[in-house]
Each structure stands twice: as C-alpha cells, then as structure tokens.
Amino acid sequence: MPANKGKETTGTAEAEKSPGAEERTKLMIASDIHGSAYYCRRMLEAFRASGAERLLLLGDILYHGPRNDLPRDYAPKDVIGMLNPYADRILCVRGNCEAEVDQMVLDFPVLADYALFMTERLTIYATHGHIWNPEHRPPMIPGTILLNGHTHVPRCEEYPDFLYMNPGSVSIPKEDSPHSYMLLEEETFTWIDLETGKEYRKYQI
Numbered sequence: 017m018p019a020n021k022g023k024e025t026t027g028t029a030e031a032e033k034s035p036g037a038e039e040r041t042k043l044m045i046a047s048d049i050h051g052s053a054y055y056c057r058r059m060l061e062a063f064r065a066s067g068a069e070r071l072l073l074l075g076d077i078l079y080h081g082p083r084n085d086l087p088r089d090y091a092p093k094d095v096i097g098m099l100n101p102y103a104d105r106i107l108c109v110r111g112n113c114e115a116e117v118d119q120m121v122l123d124f125p126v127l128a129d130y131a132l133f134m135t136e137r138l139t140i141y142a143t144h145g146h147i148w149n150p151e152h153r154p155p156m157i158p159g160t161i162l163l164n165g166h167t168h169v170p171r172c173e174e175y176p177d178f179l180y181m182n183p184g185s186v187s188i189p190k191e192d193s194p195h196s197y198m199l200l201e202e203e204t205f206t207w208i209d210l211e212t213g214k215e216y217r218k219y220q221i
C-alpha cells in the first residue's frame with residue numbers, strides 16, 4: 017500500500033473490544049466475501065467483537081466470480097443464512113458479481129450502485145469500484161471519502177480533493193494483502209487483518 021501524508025500510524029493493537037463498552041459510533045467496513053462461508057463467519061465474529069453498530073458491505077457477496085478461484089468453504093447458501101440475521105445492521109452496495117436474484121434471497125438491499133452518507137463530520141461515498149473509482153470518479157463535494165472494494169487490495173490514498181480507501185477482501189485478497197476489513201470510529205479508519213485480529217494500518221482524518 018503506498019504511503020500517504022496523513023496522520024497515519026501502524027500498530028499491533030488487538031481489534032477486539034467489548035461490545036457496548038463505549039458510546040461512540042463505530043462502523044465496520046468489509047467487502048468481497050464471494051461466497052466464502054469460512055471468511056463470512058470470521059467476518060461476523062469480528063463484527064460482534066468490534067462493538068460496531070453497523071456493517072457496511074461494498075459488494076460481491078455471494079458468487080465467486082469467473083476471474084477468481086473458489087474461496088475457502090465456498091457455500092453461498094450458508095453465507096445467505098449467516099448474513100440475513102444481521103439484515104437490520106447491514107448497509108450494502110451492489111458489486112459486479114451481484115445479480116437481481118440475490119435480492120430475492122438476501123433480506124437487506126444489495127442492488128444500489130452507491131451509498132452516499134454522512135457521519136457527524138465525514139461525507140462518505142461508498143460504491144463497489146467497477147464503475148466509480150479514483151480513475152473514474154463520481155461527482156463528489158471536496159473532502160469526500162471514496163470507499164471502494166472490487167480490487168481486493170487495501171488502499172488509503174490522498175487525492176487533491178478526496179480520500180480514497182479500500183478495505184481489501186475478506187476472502188480473496190490480492191497482491192499479497194491480508195484477509196482484511198476496516199473499522200471507522202469517530203474520524204479514525206483502521207485496517208485489520210481478519211486472520212490475526214491485528215491492526216496493520218491506521219488513518220486519522
């Protein structure tokens with residue numbers, strides 16, 4: 017991952033905290049499960065342990081996709097059964113592997129091309145990345161954080177008028193990146209290795 021000029025640190029603190037131990041809003045950001053029951057289970061274990069209120073999924077949930085090998089424990093029906101109980105806590109955008117039939121089996125919306133939302137001080141444009149990405153940027157107000165999945169490579173990059181972040185993939189990481197997800201708490205983004213639970217990157221706005 018390229019270096020950037022922000023207030024960045026690397027660390028080894030444990031990702032797990034007691035749920036409900038604090039009042040601050042926390043969001044978990046993950047992407048590209050691609051039907052892996054094993055990594056979906058690990059992701060939800062991390063979600064419960066994090067104390068995050070919401071889980072933002074950046075697409076490519078159920079299918080492995082023709083360009084990927086089958087991920088560990090490929091079982092889309094099992095992934096459906098694991099995610100639906102969390103439907104009231106999941107925010108999701110559509111990946112390029114999502115089909116309309118996926119909405120028939122998932123209890124949370126999965127067919128939106130993007131989600132634009134605000135936290136107390138941040139504006140976030142979340143989209144899978146096959147359409148809108150740093151090279152083909154969507155219309156955004158200055159200072160917006162562009163969140164993509166799709167590449168399966170974690171990123172944190174500063175552009176003149178926006179920030180680009182990518183949590184990587186929980187199931188099929190590429191370019192020697194870890195199985196990975198992100199947490200957002202207040203104005204601090206943290207990238208965490210799903211298999212070790214260790215933070216490996218932090219960026220504070």
Ligand SMILES: [Fe+2]
Pocket residue numbers: 048050076081111166167168
């Ligand atoms: Fe993907």
